[in-house]
Amino acid sequence: MSAILAPRAAAQALSVDRLAPHVARALGMATSQVLEAFRPAAPGDLPAILDLRRAVAGNGLWWDDERFLRWRYFDGMPGSERGPYWVFEHDGRLLGCVGLEPVTLVVDGVPHPSVRSLDIMVHPSVDGLGIGALINLLLFRRYPLMLVTGTSERSRSLIGRMFSEVTALGASKLLLRSRSVLEGRLEPHLAVSIAAPVVDALLRLRRLAGRRVRRYGLRVARLAAFDDDVDALAGHSERAGRIIVRRTSRYLNWRFVSNPRCSHAIFGAFQGNRLAGFIVTRFNTARPNPRGEAEIVDWLVDDEASPEEADAVMAALLEAGLGYLERQGASIVRQLTSDAESQRRTRGHGFVLRPDERLPFFIHAEEAALHQRLARGGWYLTGCDFDVD
């Protein structure tokens, strides 16, 4: 842990003043020009941004990227400031871009404005000249607290040296239907057809074990959207010893209900009229998904409940969410979390931790005391903290 008690970039003496002149020379620009080249995007930049993203991601963009960018960055979250998007422009041509999502990180109950860094891209024709690294350094100047979840294999080393890895999200998986797994292991087709229903019945029996928990008068309902009740529930989760990105009804509705890339199903657990917890599931059939993978994306259980009651709330929510995903045709369900309590609760429903599937989580905090606190742990992270759907 001691290795991350100082900001990573500071330890390496990475600074704009030190590195910008070399990027400028590589691009044939003056240092002052290279600093001015990085600016907030305007709506008129959208066509050039779309071209740049296509040049970088190619066929990886399976979604309507213009609609996605407008939703995430240009139209912004309803009622809030516009989601910021930045571009690096040289000679009228966009060479790099990065999207940011403003979030409030609540540390021991104290809110800190921060941004998630998403979708940083550099045009292949100028790859390797340090534009991506410079973009991060310029962002550090403007945003004193930045968060990054996961990296591509290619950017892992760079992100790991500019940001500090403070925790990771572990993946747990549950098999709902065995056919897609058996098909890779059993021959001939007839054997799969015979074995799959038997294995599926055993999997269902194992999941039903989660039902043997006292119900505390719980009622679970599918929700079309979040309302103010979730704000009170989320407020209880912002407690001492925990680091969590603030959930509000407005944020959750923007993120999950208005998301143009895929739909989500939300379930709420109620005791009387009180919201005791929620769960968000996703089964994205719009993207290539041959194995029928679904996810438990986000959840929150009232922290004012007793441990037994909280277990019962989560069990009821998982039962509803998994039943829904099974009816939708999902075969495998994944859950991402940094939280041991959440892992324990899902283990009871048959989820198995996959040690080989681990998403590193990075921060950059200018303030040394905050950096040290974030490095000490207490993170509550879910798939909501990861941008890939």
Add this chain to the structure above:
Amino acid sequence: MNMSEPSSRRIDVNAALGWLAELFETSPDDLSPETPRDAIATWDSLGQLLLMSALDERFGIRLSQGEANGLRAVGDILGILRRHGCLENGNAR
């Protein structure tokens, strides 16, 4: 090229490898003149920037873009140091 560099700017091959190991956050044992760029995980775009910056700060060498693009292995960096009179003659350990 200036052949009368101050002695503090002249190092031998082993010291140069140690300096590069520190720069690239790797072990000196993993570096030799033959080590290709793609074998050093941290010699990416950020590593290249740090290398250019460090060559400038320590040796007063400002690489042209052509020279920077031509760096494919540790030996190429040693070649730059040699051409600028910053590397003493001798072989790696």
